[in-house]
Amino acid sequence: MRRREPLPARPGAFTLLEVLCVCAVLAILLATLAPAVGLQVSRARVSAEAASLRALAAAVQASFESTDLEGTNLAALPGSVPAGVDSTAFSSSLDPASTPATTNTFDWFAKVARQRGDVPVVGIAPTPALQPRVAQVLFNAQRNARVLLEGPLGESGQQRFLLLSLAAPAGELSLPPWPNPANPQDPANLALFADIWNTDWTNPAAVLPPTWTAALSAAQARAWVGGGAGRLWQLCVQRIVCPKFTVAINNTHPADSCFVYYNLNGTTAGSSAVVGANAGTQVLSGIYAGRTIQAYRGAAAPPSAQLFSQFVLRDNAEITLQD
Numbered sequence: 001m002r003r004r005e006p007l008p009a010r011p012g013a014f015t016l017l018e019v020l021c022v023c024a025v026l027a028i029l030l031a032t033l034a035p036a037v038g039l040q041v042s043r044a045r046v047s048a049e050a051a052s053l054r055a056l057a058a059a060v061q062a063s064f065e066s067t068d069l070e071g072t073n074l075a076a077l078p079g080s081v082p083a084g085v086d087s088t089a090f091s092s093s094l095d096p097a098s099t100p101a102t103t104n105t106f107d108w109f110a111k112v113a114r115q116r117g118d119v120p121v122v123g124i125a126p127t128p129a130l131q132p133r134v135a136q137v138l139f140n141a142q143r144n145a146r147v148l149l150e151g152p153l154g155e156s157g158q159q160r161f162l163l164l165s166l167a168a169p170a171g172e173l174s175l176p177p178w179p180n181p182a183n184p185q186d187p188a189n190l191a192l193f194a195d196i197w198n199t200d201w202t203n204p205a206a207v208l209p210p211t212w213t214a215a216l217s218a219a220q221a222r223a224w225v226g227g228g229a230g231r232l233w234q235l236c237v238q239r240i241v242c243p244k245f246t247v248a249i250n251n252t253h254p255a256d257s258c259f260v261y262y263n264l265n266g267t268t269a270g271s272s273a274v275v276g277a278n279a280g281t282q283v284l285s286g287i288y289a290g291r292t293i294q295a296y297r298g299a300a301a302p303p304s305a306q307l308f309s310q311f312v313l314r315d316n317a318e319i320t321l322q323d
Contacts, residue, residue: 042167042168042234045141045142045167046167046233046234046236048141049140049141049165049167049236050167050236052140052165053146053163053165053236053237053238054238056112056137056146056163056238057163057238057240059112059115059116060074060112060115060148060161060163060240061240061242062115063075063111063112063115064242064288064289064290065289065290065312066115066290067264067265067266067292068265068266069081069082069085069263069265069270070085070086070105070106070265071105071106071111071114072111072114072115073088073111073290074088074108074111074112074148074161074242075088075159075242075288075289075290076088076106077150077153077159077288078153079153080263080270080271080288080291081263081265081270082263082264082265082268082269082270083270085265085270086104086105086106087106088106088107088108088111088150089104089106089107089108090108090148090149090150090184091108091145091147091148091149091178092178092181092182093145093147093177093178093181094147094164094175094176094177094178095145095175095177096144096145096166096170096175097144097145097170098145099125099126099127099145100125100126100138101125102122102123102124102125102126103120103121103122103123103124103125103126103131103134104122105122107126108148109126109134109137109138109146109148110122110126110134112137113133113134113136113137116137118133118134118137120134126138140165140166140167142166142167142168142169142170143170144165144166144167144168144170146163146164146165147162147163147164147165147175148161148162148163148164149161149162149164149184149189149193149196150184151190151193151197152185152190152193153185155244156244156285156286157243157244158241158242158243158244159241159242159243159244159288160193160197160239160240160241160242161239161240161241161242162193162196162197162237162238162239162240163237163238163240164196164235164236164237164238165235165236166234166235166236167234167235167236168231168234172223173220173223173224173231173234173235174216174220174223175235176192176211176212176215176216177215178192179192191211192211192215195209195210195211195212196209196237197239199232201232201233201235201236201237202233203232203233204230204233205230206230206232206233207225207230207232208221208224208225208232212224242288242289242290243288243289244285244286244287244288244289245287245289245313245314245315245316245317246283246284246285246286246287246316246317247260247262247283247284247287247293247313247316247317247318247319248281248282248283248284248316248317248318248319249273249275249281249282249283249284249295249318249319249321250280250281250318250319250320250321250322251275251276251277251278251279251280251281251320251321251322252278252280252320252321252322252323253277253278253297253321253322253323254277254278254323255277255299256277256297256298256299256321257274257275257276257277257279257297257298257299257300257305258274258275258295258296258297258319258321259272259273259274259295259296259297259298259301259302259305260272260273260274260275260284260293260294260295260296260319261293261294261295261296262284262287262291262292262293262294262313263287263288263291264291264292264294269294271287274301275321287313288313289313289314290312290313290314291312291313292310292311292312292313293309293310293311293312293313293317293319294307294309294310295307295308295309295310295319295321296308297321308321
């Protein structure tokens, strides 16, 4: 029988061993590049969210000059609104998965949405399905809830706010619980506020503040700082300040009193002062920037008194009534 010779190998063909070697090299390259690619994706995600937060912070800042204290002005805080007007309701939880059950006129996210020209529907949950434009304020691209916190009310010359957004995918990082949701001015709340305010979250070498390490589990804390590469930069933070100013009222008129109204909600004042005829100077302090100031003169209070000065407070100011 005639023996059959083996066919010669085709030029350019790969052996199984060569294919396996190429696959191994590619796998090594992918494993090497994956962390760098993942980091770039995370950086881009954080950069986009930081830009969104700056736009929201600008809307908050612009709201300070609104006379619609209940519906638009974010600096409508206890003691600075007329009777019957609800002050701003800020976030009661730092949990990124927290979703408010409904929308109120005075909720911070409803005010921001209204300031941006949207029309929130009161009584409806602010979800993407039911109120998509309001949800754009409340939730980021990772579907984490954004948070707005108020700082201490008693600070001289300013009122501080914090706008926070966790840009990490849902479930990867945890924020500490808000110690006392029922009382924003609880000392424990303010301590957490101060730690967030004073931490440089964009610094790769930043460490978790004390209130965080005390409130988080060991595993949750390691997720932020473990593995030799901190992730604090994935929390986007916008610091917002509403200045407070003083108004000095000088009355040297021999007969007329000076009636000054501020913290106005349209035409209703939440605060007022009376400087009697020839009574000298009285100084009002701690008035939020953007508030309308009205000064009347006369022997009796409005409506019989005459309006002689009205302005929006953007700096320390004086009102003078003289003969």
